[in-house]
Amino acid sequence: MGWRVTDDVEEFWAAAAGFLAAHRVACTIELTIADTLRRRGPEAYGGPSTLAWWDDGVGASAVLVHTPRHRPVVSAMPPGAAVAWAAQWPCPHRVLGPATTVAELAAAWDATWTPVLTERLHRLAGLRLPADPTPTRLAGDADRDLLWVWLGEFHHQATPQDPPPQRAALDVAIDESRVVVAVPDGGPVAYASTSPVVLGTARIGPVYTRPEHRGRGHGAAVTAAAAQRAQARGADEVLLFTDLDNPTSNALYARLGFVGLVDLVDADLVPTAPTARKNV
CATH class of the missing domain: 3.40.630.30 (Gcn5-related N-acetyltransferase (GNAT))
Structure with a gap:
């Protein structure tokens, strides 16, 4: 059990496609990014991307994607996944995802978080x-x-x-x-x-x-x-x-005819103590 990280979209797709299919609405951004990389190549966003999935021993149960110039995008995460990610990666400047996941990651990084934008995902009923x-x-x-x-x-x-x-x-x-x-x-x-x-x-x-x-x-x-x-x-x-x-x-x-489903928070993260962090 743990995070698996790659810059190879086909490796990511093979591991995470089942999770993405099961959560194709909530993970619309992650799904679009993966599809863009598959169709247009690894330089579609200007350089290598970080593609990660939480392997719970059975399959993927969470994903994180980070393309150049943009903030990481995270799905909902099972217990322990946020802490495990924070132990591997420095705190970024921003992150986009469900508020509960953003809060869990911020706590794991010992950081405060401030919403820059709150968006609601709608589906056409x-x-x-x-x-x-x-x-x-x-x-x-x-x-x-x-x-x-x-x-x-x-x-x-x-x-x-x-x-x-x-x-x-x-x-x-x-x-x-x-x-x-x-x-x-x-x-x-x-x-x-x-x-x-x-x-x-x-x-x-x-x-x-x-x-x-x-x-x-x-x-x-x-x-x-x-x-x-x-x-x-x-x-x-x-x-x-x-x-x-x-x-x-x-x-x-x-x-x-669009109906709101879930809110995503685009948040600034500020560590409460000086730490190494990625310039994202």
Whole structure:
């Protein structure tokens, strides 16, 4: 029993696929990261990644993934796993996971933790289309530069604490027909992107409407269209995250049929005593 660590995604997948399949909704981020590494190679995030699973003697019962530039992402952990991880690895600057797991890790590192962002994971229970939806279409080559600018705006407004987005990820999403734009008068005013379908799941995000076009249903239109496309590609679970401090987006997604499931905390960690720590 203990943590197994690798930078080989195929080794990780062979060991953790059963756990990820059984927890495919709660572990949507970890699942997407593993899939991206499998499809695009070990340099997809700019360098080797740390991929770990808790081996309880029967199989994996928890996972942790850490890609370059980003904070570690952790699943729920069984008793003893957080303490064992903290004994192996220095305290990072940030971590993302269920609040109970973040608290357990912080205690094991003798660190205080402060939420930077609390997000709620939603699943689509049954799509309710907008009454008068804005026309939408798939994004194409002519939209790439504009959407890259919009992605930067979204990052600045919604996730400034995160590393800047990568253009390659946007281009791949457009190439794979996973980006939808709202075109009320022929030109784009909003967009939504979805992840690839993995183990029957797909996650919508980001969803962005230019400030001057908000309040007119464009965000609802692209979200609904993205959900329909994900279902058409084989997703029986369509997911998305919302910032709990944004009541407008939470109400919007509820109207479309999304139901909240679990909250994840993106937290800063500060050791109470000087310790070695990773620059993450």
